[in-house]
Structure formats: structure tokens, C-alpha cells
Amino acid sequence: xxxxxxxxxxxxxxxxxxxxxxxALGITLRVLVESxxxxxxxxxxxxxxxxxxxxxxxxxxxxxxxxxxVTWEHEHIPQEFFEIARxxxxxxxxxxxxxxxxxxxxxMRRKMDAxxxxxxxxxxxxxxxxxxxFIATHGREVVAKTSRGxxxxxxxxxxxxxxxxxxxxEAFADGGPQVLLEQxxxxxxELSQLVARRPSGEVRSWPLVESLQREGVCAEVIAxxxxxxxxxxxxxxxxxxxxxxxxxxxxxxxxxxxxIQGELVINELAMRPHNSGHWTIDGSLTxxxxxxxxxxxxxxxxxxxxxxxxxAMVNILGGENTDLHASLAAVEDTGAKxxxxxxxxxxxxxxxxxxxxxxxxxxxxxxxxxxxTLIREGGHA
Amino acid sequence: xxxxxxxxxxxxxxxxxxxxxxxALGITLRVLVESxxxxxxxxxxxxxxxxxxxxxxxxxxxxxxxxxxVTWEHEHIPQEFFEIARxxxxxxxxxxxxxxxxxxxxxMRRKMDAxxxxxxxxxxxxxxxxxxxFIATHGREVVAKTSRGxxxxxxxxxxxxxxxxxxxxEAFADGGPQVLLEQxxxxxxELSQLVARRPSGEVRSWPLVESLQREGVCAEVIAxxxxxxxxxxxxxxxxxxxxxxxxxxxxxxxxxxxxIQGELVINELAMRPHNSGHWTIDGSLTxxxxxxxxxxxxxxxxxxxxxxxxxAMVNILGGENTDLHASLAAVEDTGAKxxxxxxxxxxxxxxxxxxxxxxxxxxxxxxxxxxxTLIREGGHA
Numbered sequence: 179x180x181x182x183x184x185x186x187x188x189x190x191x192x193x194x195x196x197x198x199x200x201x202a203l204g205i206t207l208r209v210l211v212e213s214x215x216x217x218x219x220x221x222x223x224x225x226x227x228x229x230x231x232x233x234x235x236x237x238x239x240x241x242x243x244x245x246x247x248v249t250w251e252h253e254h255i256p257q258e259f260f261e262i263a264r265x266x267x268x269x270x271x272x273x274x275x276x277x278x279x280x281x282x283x284x285x286m287r288r289k290m291d292a293x294x295x296x297x298x299x300x301x302x303x304x305x306x307x308x309x310x311x312f313i314a315t316h317g318r319e320v321v322a323k324t325s326r327g328x329x330x331x332x333x334x335x336x337x338x339x340x341x342x343x344x345x346x347x348e349a350f351a352d353g354g355p356q357v358l359l360e361q362x363x364x365x366x367x368e369l370s371q372l373v374a375r376r377p378s379g380e381v382r383s384w385p386l387v388e389s390l391q392r393e394g395v396c397a398e399v400i401a402x403x404x405x406x407x408x409x410x411x412x413x414x415x416x417x418x419x420x421x422x423x424x425x426x427x428x429x430x431x432x433x434x435x436x437x438i439q440g441e442l443v444i445n446e447l448a449m450r451p452h453n454s455g456h457w458t459i460d461g462s463l464t465x466x467x468x469x470x471x472x473x474x475x476x477x478x479x480x481x482x483x484x485x486x487x488x489x490a491m492v493n494i495l496g497g498e499n500t501d502l503h504a505s506l507a508a509v510e511d512t513g514a515k516x517x518x519x520x521x522x523x524x525x526x527x528x529x530x531x532x533x534x535x536x537x538x539x540x541x542x543x544x545x546x547x548x549x550x551t552l553i554r555e556g557g558h559a
Numbered sequence: 560x561x562x563x564x565x566x567x568x569x570x571x572x573x574x575x576x577x578x579x580x581x582x583a584l585g586i587t588l589r590v591l592v593e594s595x596x597x598x599x600x601x602x603x604x605x606x607x608x609x610x611x612x613x614x615x616x617x618x619x620x621x622x623x624x625x626x627x628x629v630t631w632e633h634e635h636i637p638q639e640f641f642e643i644a645r646x647x648x649x650x651x652x653x654x655x656x657x658x659x660x661x662x663x664x665x666x667m668r669r670k671m672d673a674x675x676x677x678x679x680x681x682x683x684x685x686x687x688x689x690x691x692x693f694i695a696t697h698g699r700e701v702v703a704k705t706s707r708g709x710x711x712x713x714x715x716x717x718x719x720x721x722x723x724x725x726x727x728x729e730a731f732a733d734g735g736p737q738v739l740l741e742q743x744x745x746x747x748x749e750l751s752q753l754v755a756r757r758p759s760g761e762v763r764s765w766p767l768v769e770s771l772q773r774e775g776v777c778a779e780v781i782a783x784x785x786x787x788x789x790x791x792x793x794x795x796x797x798x799x800x801x802x803x804x805x806x807x808x809x810x811x812x813x814x815x816x817x818x819i820q821g822e823l824v825i826n827e828l829a830m831r832p833h834n835s836g837h838w839t840i841d842g843s844l845t846x847x848x849x850x851x852x853x854x855x856x857x858x859x860x861x862x863x864x865x866x867x868x869x870x871a872m873v874n875i876l877g878g879e880n881t882d883l884h885a886s887l888a889a890v891e892d893t894g895a896k897x898x899x900x901x902x903x904x905x906x907x908x909x910x911x912x913x914x915x916x917x918x919x920x921x922x923x924x925x926x927x928x929x930x931x932t933l934i935r936e937g938g939h940a
Contacts, residue, residue: 203899
């Protein structure tokens with residue numbers, strides 16, 4: 179019997195949530211996890227313990243039966259990894275030429291400019307003088323980012339002067355990542371367009387969603403984005419699909435955007451299942467996790483319709499309660515779909531999420547918030 | 560960190576499909592599988608290889624961290640198993656007093672009579688003379704069943720005389736299972752009522768469904784049962800919930816019934832997730848697999864609403880094609896939800912199923928049939 183294998187780098191909740199989708203498709207999910215206690219280690223069908231920089235672990239990941247493809251749940255994939263996959267004849271997806279735009283924020287800004295897509299004003303800065311000159315032009319506060327290595331608000335600072343990023347400039351002078359400055363956008367809200375593309379070229383998009391960040395971390399998502407001019411939805415979808423095609427993305431692409439009174443500006447790209455797509459597990463005919471696997475396996479992409487007028491997703495962030503499972507007994511909202519990541523609870527860490535299918539976005543958001551709060555704070559039945 | 564564990568006996572597709580539900584709930588699913596290549600072995604979070612009759616395997620299943628409960632995906636659980644679970648202080652659910660009615664068809668008929676629920680005419684027969692007397696009273700053809708050990712049409716025969724079950728009568732005389740005869744019902748269709756109950760008493764039902772059997776094996780299910788008098792739905796639900804309460808079932812209970820022009824007669828009971836509930840994975844807010852785990856963990860039961868006006872489930876039974884996964888590339892119906900069981904293909908064996916959410920039952924059935932046939936026969940893109 180042929181047993182198709184897909185290999186995944188990373189043992190977090192994104193790899194964890196690929197496992198149920200792989201199970202349905204009859205795919206064996208072989209996951210490279212950082213620790214045997216990683217979030218994905220239990221649900222994965224096969225487990226290799228190690229880092230993507232560890233050649234022997236990567237060899238195990240690529241061993242017989244040879245995976246039909248290798249993919250990842252985060253973008254921190256060293257270039258050597260692609261070489262090893264190539265030697266084994268395994269497609270590594272999304273490919274390096276696409277992935278670099280999710281790894282390197284400067285490469286991304288350059289590419290968006292080249293594609294004529296809406297960037298904020300931005301500049302690469304080498305020195306304190308460069309920083310102060312950019313601030314003089316673009317207002318009291320600007321956004322500084324390291325080109326590589328950031329996630330969930332790390333590697334991003336709102337600054338008022340070069341002294342706020344002295345450490346980054348020193349690190350750059352010592353061979354560290356370059357520093358990017360961006361105009362600080364006074365947006366009305368943040369939107370996210372999720373798209374998937376497979377190697378044969380087919381592209382599919384989910385409805386545009388609104389996301390709410392708190393302290394640089396995604397807190398809530400509403401699908402579809404409430405009170406949205408259809409022209410904005412069409413434009414967002416066009417941007418997402420254009421990027422997917424022009425960069426040759428394979429798998430799921432998330433395009434985070436700012437909405438300034440209906441004008442869209444691109445904020446970030448991610449090339450993997452994304453927090454703004456967690457609602458799709460319960461709220462869309464095809465989840466982003468199934469779609470990502472379909473895409474990397476070059477299978478026809480699934481239908482992306484929403485299953486309710488509004489779907490709300492609220493993250494469960496680590497709080498006082500350390501025994502999340504025990505709190506499930508107190509959840510009286512029997513329509514709330516709860517997802518726990520089996521991760522040790524630390525303050526502010528993403529440890530689960532709640533999806534609610536609702537008739538309208540406000541009632542959905544309210545219900546999802548209540549359940550997430552109860553689990554975070556440790557309600558008791 | 561507390562890591563809640565639920566232990567499951569049996570490595571088939573029903574245990575396999577519990578794994579995604581356990582992942583979402585943050586439960587570690589520890590499965591006793593017959594072989595390391597069993598359908599459930601990959602998706603299970605922890606695996607013990609062995610039989611439920613193998614004491615050392617059962618000890619491993621009950622080892623630290625001690626499961627909060629042990630349950631199963633089939634009813635062939637030896638009585639000694641309950642004793643071992645009791646010694647470890649682990650609730651074994653559904654309990655023996657309930658489960659016996661799904662293990663023993665004679666115990667079931669007696670109990671249904673005692674509860675005043677609609678049985679066909681039935682009799683326990685010891686000898687050829689008993690058989691021929693029953694046939695003389697109840698028509699040319701009757702249904703013979705062994706009291707224990709049957710599934711998917713095995714252990715069931717339509718007979719015209721005692722000579723059709725000489726082997727069973729001889730086996731009984733040698734200490735084998737008793738033989739039950741039942742009046743053969745000329746039904747219009749078969750219905751199935753799925754119910755779940757948790758130890759604290761809460762009971763929830765899914766919509767009544769219609770099932771179509773071919774050669775004793777479930778082939779198709781439509782939810783909700785089309786063209787059904789609301790009074791019949793209410794009665795079916797009442798029967799299911801009455802049985803769940805009176806027998807003290809914990810977990811999912813399936814009550815298969817015959818529909819004779821709106822009159823219901825009970826055919827079979829199952830106490831575990833059931834083929835007639837596979838539609839719930841994609842078509843209901845709470846799947847039967849999640850509900851079963853919620854029930855055995857004594858968590859609040861999830862909402863059971865259907866997510867579309869009609870959901871069709873069609874089984875993929877083993878046919879010519881042995882590489883099911885390769886056929887997925889040819890499936891153009893992007894709304895069809897495919898579930899493969901990673902089982903070696905043998906003729907007529909259940910190796911997967913297809914769910915379709917549709918506006919009406921006929922179009923749903925047609926679409927699900929087409930996809931199932933294409934995968935079974937090995938379509939190519």
C-alpha cells in the first residue's frame with residue numbers, strides 16, 4: 179500500500195492543527211519537532227525530534243518512505259534545508275524564491291513596490307543619522323523592524339528616535355539583520371486576506387477577515403470582515419491572489435493589511451497557515467490546514483465558503499489558569515468550538531482558541547470572548 | 560502541566576476519527592491497536608499494540624499518566640477488561656451494564672420488551688424444531704442472528720428453514736453463542752437515531768437520519784432523514800433518549816430502526832460512534848467523535864445542529880483501485896469532504912467516506928456518490 183507522507187518543520191500549534199486535516203486526507207504527517215513535548219508531537223503521525231539546522235534530524239525527516247513534499251509551520255527555514263530536500267528530490271514548499279519574502283521584510287517591501295502594490299513609506303537604515311532623517315520626514319513616531327527573525331510583535335518597535343534601536347543598529351554593524359523603518363499608519367482596522375495556491379497554478383481565497391491585535395499579538399478575528407465595502411473585499415482578494423501568483427507561493431499565504439477608510443496598505447506576509455485563518459477549521463468548508471496540505475500535495479483546492487453569516491475567533495492567551503482542560507467543564511456555550519494546543523501556559527502565550535459560528539459578528543465575538551476568558555481565567559463548573 | 564488522557568480500545572477508523580476531536584479538546588488519545596499499521600495507529604497520540612484480551616497490553620493502556628476514562632470503538636470488550644480498569648480506578652465507559660445490550664442481541668431484545676419499545680417478533684431458539692416452528696408462525700423467511708460476535712452483516716442470515724443455520728445450532732450445542740430469530744420486517748427504509756449521554760445525565764440527539772444498507776453494510780446516510788413526518792422524528796428521538804437514559808449509556812448510542820409507513824421498529828443498538836454518524840464530522844456543529852469524548856470525559860455535550868439543509872454521507876468501499884490517495888487529484892467537486900482510513904483496500908471493506916453539505920438531499924447524495932465511486936474505481940486527473 180502506498181502511504182503518502184508530507185513532512186512538516188516545526189512542532190507548534192500550526193503543525194498540530196495540520197494533523198487532523200492530514201488524517202482525513204489519508205496523508206501521514208511526519209513532523210520535525212523541537213521537543214518530544216511539543217504541541218504537535220502527540221497529534222503528528224510520525225515524529226522526528228530536532229532542529230531544522232540539525233542535518234541528521236533533517237535526513238530523518240526526508241527518509242523512507244520519502245515525503246511527497248516538505249513544508250513548515252514557521253518561516254525560519256535555513257537555506258541549507260532547501261539543499262538537503264533537493265538532494266532527496268523532495269519539493270520544499272513554498273519554495274525559497276517565494277519564502278524569502280516572508281523571511282525578509284526588506285525583500286518583501288522591495289517586491290511589493292516592484293509589483294505596484296500599496297506599501298507604506300519605508301526605508302532601509304544603516305545608521306542613527308538615517309533613522310533620524312526618516313523620522314524627520316515621516317512624523318514623530320515610525321515603526322522599526324529587523325529584516326529577519328521577528329514574529330508576534332518581536333522584532334518590531336514603535337520608535338521616536340534612533341536611540342530606541344541603538345541595539346539593533348549595533349547588531350547590524352556586527353553583521354546582524356538589517357533594519358527597516360516604515361511610516362506608522364493610523365489605520366482604522368487591520369484586515370487579513372488568506373489565499374492558497376498550488377503548483378499547477380490554481381488559486382483560492384477565503385473571505386476577507388478583520389483582525390484585532392493586542393500588544394502585537396493577534397487577539398480576535400471576525401470573518402467575513404464586518405461592514406466592508408464590496409469594492410474593498412474585491413481589492414483585498416486581488417492583492418492576495420496577485421502576490422500568490424507573482425511570487426509563486428505554494429500553500430497558504432496570509433496578507434495582513436491596514437484599512438484606512440477603505441484604502442489598503444500591506445503590513446506583513448506569512449506563507450503558512452496563519453492565526454487569521456483559525457476560524458476556517460470550523461467556519462469554512464475547507465480549513466486552512468487542509469488547504470495547505472492540498473496545495474503542497476498539488477491536489478485540487480477545496481471550496482472556501484463560510485458556513486455561517488459570521489464566524490468569530492478569539493485566542494486563548496496564557497493567564498492565571500494553568501489547567502485549561504479542567505475549565506472545559508464550566509463552558510456552558512455548547513456551540514463554541516474550543517481548540518487547545520497542549521502547551522505549557524505562560525503569560526500572554528497563545529495556548530488555544532475559540533471559534534463561534536453566529537448569525538452576526540457582534541454576538542459571535544461576544545460569545546467567543548466569554549468562552550476564551552473563562553478558559554484563560556479558570557472558571558469552574 | 561496536567562495532560563488529560565483518554566484510552567480507547569480498537570485501532571480501526573472509529574478510533575482514528577476520534578483523534579482529531581481529541582486534539583482539539585487538548586486530550587491525549589491513547590489507543591490500543593491490533594497492529595502498528597492499524598488505521599488509528601498514526602493519528603493516535605499514544606499507541607499500545609495488543610489485544611483487549613492481552614493483560615499486559617491492557618496494563619500499558621491503563622499506565623501513568625492514568626487515563627481519566629477508557630472507552631472503545633467496538634463492542635467486543637471482554638468482561639475481564641472492566642475488572643482491570645476498575646483495579647486502576649479508571650471509569651470504563653459505556654459501562655458493562657449498558658454495553659451488554661450492544662454485545663448481546665438477546666439481552667437487547669429482552670430489554671426493549673421490558674422498556675415497552677417496539678421490537679419485531681423474536682425468539683431464542685435452541686433446536687431445529689424451534690426454528691421451524693418460528694418460521695411456521697412468522698412467514699416464509701425470517702432473520703437469524705447469533706447473539707454475540709456479529710458486525711457489518713456478519714452473524715446475520717435471512718433463512719427459510721433450520722437447515723440454513725445448522726452450523727450455528729451445532730455451535731450453540733457445543734457452547735457457542737445462542738441463536739435469535741426475528742420476524743423479517745418489510746420496511747420502507749432504515750433510520751438511525753444518534754444520541755449521546757454523559758455520566759451526569761445530560762442527553763443530546765442529532766437529527767434523525769436515513770441509512771441505506773447494501774449486503775448488510777451501511778452504504779449511504781442522509782441527514783436529516785428526507786420526507787419524514789415530524790411526529791416520526793419526535794418518536795425516534797424519544798426512543799433513542801429513553802434507551803440512553805434507561806440503560807445508563809455513556810458516550811454515543813446509535814439506534815437503528817426500520818420505518819414501516821411511519822411505524823418504527825428497533826433493529827440494532829451500537830454504543831460507540833457509528834457509521835450512521837460520520838456525516839457529523841463536517842455536517843454538524845459537534846461531531847459524534849468529539850461528543851463521544853466529551854461524554855466519557857463528562858464534559859458538557861456540544862450542540863448538534865446540522866450545518867446545511869441536507870448532508871449526504873457515502874462510504875468508499877474497497878474496489879479495483881488500491882491507491883485511494885492518488886485518486887484525490889481527480890476529484891473536481893471541491894466541496895466534497897473526503898475521509899480516508901489508511902486501510903489496505905480489500906473488496907467491500909470500508910476504506911473511507913465522503914460527506915457533502917447540500918441544499919437538498921438528492922443533489923447531495925448524487926455528488927457524494929460520484930466522488931466515492933471515482934475514488935473507489937480509481938479515476939485519474
